[in-house]
Amino acid sequence: MKPIKDHKPYQILIVEDNLGDYTLIVDYLEERFESPVISWAKNFKDAKTILTDSNIKCDLILLDLTLPDKSGEELITEIIQLSHEIPLIILTGYSDINFGIKSLSLGVSDYLIKDELDSNSLYKSIVYNIERKKTLLQLETSERRYSDLFHLSPQPMWVYDIETLRFLDVNLAAEKHYGYSLQEFLGMTIKDIRPEEDIPELIERVEFLNQTKGSYSMGTFRHKKKNGEIIYVEIQSNTLPFQNTTGRIILANDVTERFTYIDAIEKQNEKLKEIAWIQSHVVRAPLARMMSLIDIIKNYGIDDNDNEKLLTHLLESAEELDIIIKDISRKSEGINLNKK
Template structure:
């Protein structure tokens, strides 16, 4: 406005008043004014008709017109031009009336200053421009509503309809006048109205308004499906009503229903086809698995039997063929024969031990034991081998360790296996340490005292990927550049089974090149009751296989946690508690419990998401998860990896049976063979994968994870057990 002159039409019959106003405008510094004067209304109207006027300064008392009629005529001839009324002291009321009728402002003659007049003119122009823009906006808005193909309505808070557009008539056949003043709930189908009311009531509880599909009966009696979207109408910060749009989606809904019918039929056909295909594949896979199991067993056992038998047979033939062999040579050959015989004995014993443990037929000669005696026996067993490599073997047993329950021969077997591995993988002149101490395990209030035994060495160490699977059956770890592992790889797996049988746990800490430390724990005698000796029969309860475990209980309800803790602790288990999903994930990764009981409906992360997180984490994927929830969605739980599912309310006996079953099965699901014969390795891996286990071929230049048996659908691989 300041960059170009403002065209002012001054309609004033008094020369003195006109001259005064012109002088005042000339003195204004902030703007330039181009003032044109008319001393008659008729003359002013002519000038207005020519255009180009930005604002009118109007005296209401003119020779040819007087009073409010003066403004009315100016406004009628130039409604778009802002008018500022000039009044005398005696007609100020009249000027104010003109403002109410549409004049932008009024000024009293004799009291006008430059800044005041300038501001009045500027505000008048701006207000008029704003009013004009508002008018055009309202016209556009009205045009859009009138031409819209969707029904548009407004209603009061109680649902009373206050306006409807023509599209409502086109869609429903009802005239707008028939429904103005009536309730929206009356036009909806009786079955749909309550849900619509609920949406609006939810809005007043702070929830956003959601789209809604409801049926509306047309004049012809048919029901039309309208998709209704509403927004609140606000005045002075308060909701006074609603603005809504209703779109006819009847054809779309009918098409969706037809598509759904077709989809359901297709789904049935696909399911039927999948079932029949699965039956064929299952029959084929079972035959294939049986064949592969036979080949795998024969290959593994053949490799471990033929090697020592070859040595025994070869040296025996030498001794039989030569009568003049010196005594020293004979002793050397007989020593080799004896060592290979012991190797065969260990192989057979390992196979039999694992079979007995897994089948529940192991003889457990349980008694109260001293750990010092167990460790001394194991150290003496490997003395010859450690002395041959000049290894420094140290033993540090904490004085006055409490006794514990166990089978002496089996626990000696555990320590001997760990010492044997340490001796095998520690270079000559290295160190091996055996340590036993009483420690606290778990977190308050679930602390318990256990005896922890560790066997450390200064050997080659174990890589991170092998630490995950070293306790699996048939897994062998060795330095393939300097040492070829021998045996079936059952030693550590048997150690794990023995330790877990007595309620303990076993693990390893190691870095490549920095040696290894194997740990295992055993509950003290006053914590775990003595377990019975003898053979476990089929009719007996397998309590020893699931006592003394660490169980993570996850539930945000304290009473549920208290119940579960009581039931589990009364059976000898250590219980760790988590109040929510986030804490559950953290505790599972920290403590690696033997079992997790998991609620679904929790405030931070729900149980399904926790299951997905733990089952996708290599460090926790093998922990059994028992979901306990009011949410009956077993299919989803199983698909995410849950091992079992119980719905609340809980049957205590049934729950404890499921806990016992899962604890008994723990550790039987994954196997990974390690062998230098690539063909044999692939054969074993193929057989394992075909049974649903996780197998990975490693080492060599062609590292791969292939090995699944051929099937009708080669992209489908059985899930890990």
């Protein structure tokens, strides 16, 4: 039963100086691929010409270790430099098997022994390494996007080790906002940016988060900058694998201005309450006396004997009321409800 052929139009470069080996490889390819696009380079010079030609696309390279103009490690190194992330499979003989294994450390995707080669093993290696390379490139792209989102974020961000509490990575916004350099941060723990009296609460919260299944967390805490300034910070965090350990990524939003504004409003409200109390209690006493005196004068009249005494009491109450009004005015001047 003939194997089902792969219909994907893979473009494969064979770098092989031996016509017999080249013909055999082509036969194997055509046995498993419906319409492979094959390019042939008989030496390194031809391979370089093909790989530097922008009009020629290549999905994978099959490379013989020994060419007339270049061989061995030097050949592999230069082909890799020209290949631009194209998967490279080494074709080697038994005498080169040890070097074939070593070549994996140079960036080679796979190595195949020529004498054991058949259409199935060649097909599996080609498809596996092409798809593997695509997956690695997607992963690298994803990591670059994460790095850009992290390091270029306008909000301070960092990652710390959930066990040691040491900073593992810090973005530029955090460096600028807290005043520490990256190297300084990497020599610190998250305890170093907390006021001394808040550290017990920090340890307790970290232990709680480490024991809790849910990884997301948020809250508002006090932080300390390098210059000693205390700020209020709204924290959002989540756990993630990082550098062979488990880290917690932090997004920090400085809300000190908001806290300051709320505190100012609360103090202003206290002053307003005090003024309201003065108006409803303190003002009432001299005002009531003045109204009583005026009522006496209006309804009963005054004679010369009482005139001076009544007027004196009226003046005293007026002066007391004037002092109270001035005190209210002074307290009112300290209130600025438009403060931002």
